[in-house]
Each structure stands twice: as structure tokens, then as C-alpha cells.
Amino acid sequence: MGFEPDQPRSRVESINEFKDQMKDTLEEAKVALAKSKDDMTLYYNWKWSPALEFKTDDMVFLDASDIQTTGPSKKLSHQRLGPFPIDSQVGNGVY
Numbered sequence: 001m002g003f004e005p006d007q008p009r010s011r012v013e014s015i016n017e018f019k020d021q022m023k024d025t026l027e028e029a030k031v032a033l034a035k036s037k038d039d040m041t042l043y044y045n046w047k048w049s050p051a052l053e054f055k056t057d058d059m060v061f062l063d064a065s066d067i068q069t070t071g072p073s074k075k076l077s078h079q080r081l082g083p084f085p086i087d088s089q090v091g092n093g094v095y
Contacts, residue, residue: 061081
């Protein structure tokens with residue numbers, strides 16, 4: 001920015017005023033960034049919920065939105081298929 005914060009004060013007053021103004025502006029920007037970060041964290045945590053954990057032999061329904069059926073219209077088809085039993089866990093959140 002053309003100034004170093006740790007330099008000794010100058011004999012020219014306008015330089016000192018500019019340096020103080022830039023230091024204040026930098027502090028304001030840091031506070032604004034910290035507030036924005038806190039707001040984003042709060043919003044994310046408000047919407048976030050942990051994934052469901054299933055055990056073997058639990059019964060679950062499948063979302064049929066991406067499954068092709070033989071029905072005459074997707075609009076008239078079932079939205080969920082099942083219930084199906086859980087056989088095993090293949091990966092993290094994959095059954």
C-alpha cells in the first residue's frame with residue numbers, strides 16, 4: 001500500500017495522517033471479514049444436519065425421482081419405492 005506500519009512517525013503531518021487512516025481502514029476490513037465469516041458459519045450450521053445412520057436389516061424407501069419406471073407418466077408414478085432392507089454398508093453413507 002505504500003507504507004509500512006512499523007516505521008517511525010514522519011516529520012510530514014500528511015504522511016502520518018495517511019498512515020493512520022490506512023491503519024484504521026485495515027482494522028475495519030479485518031473486523032468486517034471476521035463478522036462475515038461468523039455470519040456464514042452461523043448460516044451453514046443452521047441448515048446443516050448430520051447424515052442418518054442405518055443398521056443392517058433396517059427398512060428404507062428409495063427416492064424414485066431418478067429411477068425409470070414402466071408407468072405411463074412420471075407425474076403419476078410413485079415418488080418413493082420400497083421399503084427395502086439394508087443388507088450391508090459399502091462405504092461412508094453408502095448402503
